[in-house]
Amino acid sequence: MVRGFILVVHILLALMIIGLVLLQRGKGAEAGAGFGSGASGTVFGARGTSTLFSKLTAVFAALFFVTSLTLAYLGARTINEPTTVLERAAAQSAAAPPAQASTPVQAPAQGQAPAQGQAPAQGQAPAPAQAPPPAPEPVKK
Numbered sequence: 444m445v446r447g448f449i450l451v452v453h454i455l456l457a458l459m460i461i462g463l464v465l466l467q468r469g470k471g472a473e474a475g476a477g478f479g480s481g482a483s484g485t486v487f488g489a490r491g492t493s494t495l496f497s498k499l500t501a502v503f504a505a506l507f508f509v510t511s512l513t514l515a516y517l518g519a520r521t522i523n524e525p526t527t528v529l530e531r532a533a534a535q536s537a538a539a540p541p542a543q544a545s546t547p548v549q550a551p552a553q554g555q556a557p558a559q560g561q562a563p564a565q566g567q568a569p570a571p572a573q574a575p576p577p578a579p580e581p582v583k584k
Contacts, residue, residue, distance in 0.1 A: 446517050453510040456503050463500045 525531040 446514070449510055449513055449517070453507065453514060456507040456510060460500060460503045460507060463496050463503065467496045467500070 525534050
């Protein structure tokens with residue numbers, strides 16, 4: 444969440460720096476003003492735009508540098524959080540206490556088949572539904 448917020452601020456700073464650089468007057472603008480082109484007449488005056496925009500550009504560049512370092516630090520840290528659904532499920536099952544049945548299941552006595560819908564007791568094989576037919580006796584000659 445913090446990483447996403449810093450990334451959004453980082454992108455906004457980059458866009459503001461681009462805008463400020465494009466709004467600034469280039470170094471060759473003073474040469475054109477000397478020949479009467481009228482390029483020196485601006486909203487902030489002849490010197491006002493360069494100082495205001497250059498100061499804002501410097502501030503945004505410093506903030507951009509700080510967010511770059513912060514994102515690099517956050518990206519280099521190892522995250523111990525599970526990243527897949529299976530890892531999250533394994534972590535939750537390991538952290539959760541073992542579930543206990545609300546009603547105990549009574550195992551049938553040995554030799555008896557479990558009731559319908561009831562699983563056989565642990566270590567006991569399930570009882571067959573019917574006894575198998577007797578095997579035929581071998582024929583002697």
